[in-house]
Amino acid sequence: MxxxxxxxxxxxxxxxxxxxxxxxxxxxxxxxxxxxxxxxxxxxxxxxxxxxxxxxxxxxxxxxxxxxxxxxxxxxxxxxxxxxxxxxxxxxxxxxxxxxxxxxxYIYTFSRSIGHALELLEQASIQSIHAKICQYGRFYANESVLEVLGVHYLSVFAAMEAQGILHNVRVVECEFFDSGLQSARVVLESSECPISLECSLLAQSKTRILQIQTNNTTAHNQQSSPEDTDSRDLTLCVNMLSPTPLTIEPSSKHKSLSPLPIYDESQNLILSLDNFTKAIIDKQTYHYHERLCTLTLQLLEQAHAKANIA
Structure with missing residues (x-):
């Protein structure tokens, strides 16, 4: 043993x-x-x-x-x-x-639903990305909503850059909606598309949604027939609170596509610990993680700088 x-x-x-x-x-x-x-x-x-x-x-x-x-x-x-x-x-x-x-x-970067969505995007043409993460409560002294909640999706955007799906991701605007800095909207852009993030600790309901709009269906089903690979808008949606986290919207327009897998998002902490163990023994895994952490902190600092928050 x-x-x-x-x-x-x-x-x-x-x-x-x-x-x-x-x-x-x-x-x-x-x-x-x-x-x-x-x-x-x-x-x-x-x-x-x-x-x-x-x-x-x-x-x-x-x-x-x-x-x-x-x-x-x-x-x-x-x-x-x-x-x-x-x-x-x-x-x-x-x-x-x-x-x-x-x-x-950065636990969202270990979500298998998000990971699968990113795999599908490797050959797709991304039009826009929007993320929304909200809940009520759990305030921390000297921490804004960006550190508490927003960083979950900032780390996902960083992962997309680290994996070469996006390039030159940067914050262009950040606005806090309350004096306690518990609600904010961040506007980002990359070489490929605009990106937006809404986050709030003042919301009445809990939300964890990532939406990625693309006009390329080919990457989503390698066995699609020609009539399935036109330029219809396709939105990949990952709802972390849903029993079926990964979906395509609107589903009625894409019935011919292969069903997407259903992952258990409650296992993400285990996956994170597994990755930690792997990073200790595998230099390539660790070097990727170092870059992910650096890119995430860059976005967090840029957001605060754009909002003129010390």
């Missing part, structure tokens, strides 16, 4: 409790520490661990990840990695120097 590595979890909050259940399937979980831990105890615990999981507020990510890497731990950290791109660059350099992995849980 393979010996489990020793892990330390930093964070006793809502997400820390969820993460702890999964960590124990992969690692020997030594301890769960809260924000009030004594520095000497934290350092000693990190020295005893092989892997550090960080599920604390964003403002603490940089210092905790830096300490964990200095203690020669591989690091799994909740999104976003850090407050600034400069902090991320510093941590990535430290990880390379220590021959460790700094991995961020």
């Amino acid at each position: 393979r010996h489990k590595q020793k892990a330390l979890l930093l964070g006793r909050g809502y997400w820390g409790e969820i993460l702890a259940r999964y960590i124990q399937e992969y690692y020997d979980l030594l301890e769960i520490l809260g924000s009030n831990v004594e520095p000497s105890h934290l350092y000693k615990s990190l020295e005893s661990a092989d892997v550090a999981f960080i599920a604390t507020p964003l403002h603490s990510h940089f210092s905790l990840a830096q300490l964990a890497l200095e203690c020669n731990c591989d690091v799994f950290i909740e999104k976003p990695t850090t407050t600034t791109l400069a902090q991320l660059t510093t941590l990535q350099s430290l990880a390379r120097k220590r021959n460790r992995v700094l991995f961020t849980n």
